[in-house]
Amino acid sequence: TVVIDCLAEMLTLLNSQDLMGEYKVHYKVINPKSITMGQLFGQFDPVSHEWTDGVVANTFREQASAGNDDRRWVLFDGPVDTLWIESMNTVLDDNKKLCLMSGEIIQLSNSM
Numbered sequence: 001t002v003v004i005d006c007l008a009e010m011l012t013l014l015n016s017q018d019l020m021g022e023y024k025v026h027y028k029v030i031n032p033k034s035i036t037m038g039q040l041f042g043q044f045d046p047v048s049h050e051w052t053d054g055v056v057a058n059t060f061r062e063q064a065s066a067g068n069d070d071r072r073w074v075l076f077d078g079p080v081d082t083l084w085i086e087s088m089n090t091v092l093d094d095n096k097k098l099c100l101m102s103g104e105i106i107q108l109s110n111s112m
Contacts, residue, residue, distance in 0.1 A: 001029065001077050011071065023111065026066070027073035028059050032084040041087055042100060051102040056088075060098050064109050072112045 008025035015024045032040055035055065042054035053061075056074075063072040076088075091099050096108040 001075075004029075004073075004075060008073070024070040025073065026063070026070055027075055028063065029075045029077050030055055030059060031078040032076050032088075033078045033081060037084065037087065040084060041091065042102060044101070053100070053102070056091075057098070057100055057102075057104070057106070060106050060108065060112075063112055064106055066109065066111075069111055072109060074112070 004027070008027055011022045012024045014020050014022040030040075037043075038052075038054065040054045040056055042052060042057050044051050059074055063074060066072055076084075091101075093099055096112070098106040098108065100106070
């Protein structure tokens with residue numbers, strides 16, 4: 001995480017000094033092992049029959065909807081576990097689209 005912090009700060013500094021054509025960096029860090037799979041990707045409530053978005057959906061939606069060319073990073077910081085990494089592989093397709101179980105599709109921006 002410290003290396004990513006340094007890289008993001010340096011790219012943002014280069015942007016502020018108008019050097020090397022770099023862009024400002026905005027990033028969010030998610031530790032997928034600190035929350036449940038439902039909280040991470042979203043879940044359906046069997047009692048109320050309502051869908052609740054997870055941290056991934058909210059974060060990707062927020063980063064994808066930014067209206068500028070700044071770099072947008074979503075970092076999964078924590079131990080790699082086959083359960084969440086396979087789920088991530090399932091919802092994120094090759095065309096930079098996050099396909100949620102609710103049926104919503106979030107198109108990732110080019111700066112992500």
